[in-house]
Amino acid sequence: DADVTQTPRNRITKTGKRIMLECSQTKGHDRMYWYRQDPGLGLRLIYYSFDVKDINKGEISDGYSVSRQAQAKFSLSLESAIPNQTALYFCATSEQRGGLYNEQFFGPGTRLTVL
Amino acid sequence: SQKIEQNSEALNIQEGKTATLTCNYTNYSPAYLQWYRQDPGRGPVFLLLIRENEKEKRKERLKVTFDTTLKQSLFHITASQPADSATYLCALGVSGYSTLTFGKGTMLLVSP
Numbered sequence: 419d420a421d422v423t424q425t426p427r428n429r430i431t432k433t434g435k436r437i438m439l440e441c442s443q444t445k446g447h448d449r450m451y452w453y454r455q456d457p458g459l460g461l462r463l464i465y466y467s468f469d470v471k472d473i474n475k476g477e478i479s480d481g482y483s484v485s486r487q488a489q490a491k492f493s494l495s496l497e498s499a500i501p502n503q504t505a506l507y508f509c510a511t512s513e514q515r516g517g518l519y520n521e522q523f524f525g526p527g528t529r530l531t532v533l
Numbered sequence: 534s535q536k537i538e539q540n541s542e543a544l545n546i547q548e549g550k551t552a553t554l555t556c557n558y559t560n561y562s563p564a565y566l567q568w569y570r571q572d573p574g575r576g577p578v579f580l581l582l583i584r585e586n587e588k589e590k591r592k593e594r595l596k597v598t599f600d601t602t603l604k605q606s607l608f609h610i611t612a613s614q615p616a617d618s619a620t621y622l623c624a625l626g627v628s629g630y631s632t633l634t635f636g637k638g639t640m641l642l643v644s645p
């Protein structure tokens with residue numbers, strides 16, 4: 419089974435709808451991240467969390483919110499989806515131990531289309 | 534402003550040759566740099582990490598160099614194979630910050 423899972427894998431929604439993307443991990447990592455990837459723009463950090471009580475905004479948090487329900491679960495919400503939020507969304511995890519240098523483990527991604 | 538630059542054009546090479554990918558940065562003082570591989574429609578996969586006090590790191594056919602004077606990292610794949618075809622991302626980590634900043638990636642195409 420995959421260590422980092424994302425649901426749904428694909429989603430088509432309409433402008434103005436609320437949508438939640440979910441991420442679960444079995445790696446036992448404390449740190450979790452949400453990124454979006456757009457052609458020509460690369461991976462950009464939306465939100466990150468270093469433990470259940472710690473939530474931080476990333477580079478592009480406007481229009482998004484997150485919830486860290488447990489160590490293993492980190493959800494990303496679009497309160498009112500708009501077409502320019504159409505993108506590939508990735509969840510990632512990393513260990514707390516070792517500090518800065520730890521690699522990130524990515525989920526398979528959610529392809530979101532907002533019409 | 535801070536920038537991370539990777540070749541936007543795809544790199545096409547023949548099987549068996551050495552592929553060299555470049556990651557340049559400006560207005561950063563990275564504590565470390567990571568390289569990831571990404572296949573189409575999939576999440577990035579970690580390959581190598583190099584710290585600011587290291588000049589070179591190797592792992593099997595992969596080699597990474599880090600020149601903080603030139604503000605550049607080079608990523609080499611020796612004896613390249615068609616299975617090495619993918620997009621390769623560099624990511625910088627800065628002291629005092631706990632997140633990575635990714636470059637846009639370079640696509641590598643290895644032809645038989």
